[in-house]
Amino acid sequence: MNRRQKKRFLPLSLLLFVLAFGGGIFWQYWHYTRAPLGAQGGPSPEDQFEIIEYQIQAGETLAQIAQRFSVSLELLVASNELFLEDLKELEPGKTLRLFKNGVLHRVKAGQTLTDIAKTYGVSLQEIITVNNLDARKYIYPGEELLIPSASEAPAWRRFQLAGGRSAFLSWPLHGPLTSGFGPRRHPITGERHFHEGIDLEVPEGTEVYAARSGRVLFAGQRGGYGLSVVLQHDHGYRTIYAHLSEIFVYRGQFIEGGQRLALSGNTGNSTGPHLHFEILHYGKPLNPLALLPPL
Ligand SMILES: [Zn+2]
Structure with a gap:
């Protein structure tokens, strides 16, 4: 390699180095941010964020179902928007939807992700991550979202305040x-x-x-x-x-x-x-x- 060749080789090798190294970092970053949740170890995402559909068996109570899947009765009622009428006539064959680690929420018209996060006392980022919403611009009415580790379940509260009835309005609180x-x-x-x-x-x-x-x-x-x-x-x-x-x-x-x-x-x-x-x-x-x- 003579001097002239060296002069040309240096910038070229620098460029190659930057491309290879930078590309590697980018790939790692991309891979890391795109990696499915739980891929770094721990329970698989399928287990953690699975929606279970369960058909009620003859003679089974809600409490038994809740226990079988280790879900609280509160979350079971909230995820299925059940009412007392439903509880009385728990028909065998009726399908319940279960999310073990939180509430299943159906989006209402005009409701934003920020609203939903505030409703359930969960961070906005958690809802985005769990539901793979990073690349999404909109959420749609009727769409079902997983709300992990919800600290509040308004549907359950409403159930209690309406005495379990499917009323148009529920009481704001109970008091004389x-x-x-x-x-x-x-x-x-x-x-x-x-x-x-x-x-x-x-x-x-x-x-x-x-x-x-x-x-x-x-x-x-x-x-x-x-x-x-x-x-x-x-x-x-x-x-x-x-x-x-x-x-x-x-x-x-x-x-x-x-x-x-x-x-x-x-x-x-x-x-x-x-x-x-x-x-x-x-x-x-x-x-x-x-x-x-x-x-
Ligand atoms: Zn008054």
Whole structure:
């Protein structure tokens, strides 16, 4: 190799080196980020994130099925959106869907991944990883997502708050009714007025849940209502939760029925700790007792 050849060889070999080495790093990076979950050891992804379809056998109870697959009853109900009616008539042959490590969630129209992550108290990245959504731009209504290690299961909460019934609205919490809907003497001013909701007496700090899925229209301080949340539901319905002490949701957020919204309190025009709950239909207040499932 003479001097001239050397001059030409050096840049060429440098280029080759960069290509080979850089390419190797890139390949490793690509391979690593594309590698399926669990490929680095531990339980295989098939075991961890498997959806089991199970046909109920004659004479079998939900509790038995839950035990057989070591799934909590809570997750079983939440993943299948079961109601008490379903529980009573657990027909042999009916198929249940099970996800051992969390909840199966069906996406609703207008619901974002961020909403879903907040609903279940799970990180957004975890939902993306487990459901292989990295390369996706959209999620679709009706689509089923695995929610691993969900700390909350609103469908189960809704089940409890609706007394297991498939009601249009579930109770925001359970507590004694201290004031009904209709004309009354105002507890503070003493004047006659129309009570547009119901009052449920509960100690300050009691958890308040959404009566139905919907979007947060308002969350904050609002005159006599004090700290309050307004949810917009489908079919022109709104629900109001007033005199709260703490709010966990924000305007625009999509909420599931049974999702924790706030803690009850005694803010605004309130004579003692309670939840004021209101249902509006196209702006007109309705008697909540006529719409809520019987206790
Ligand atoms: Zn009230």
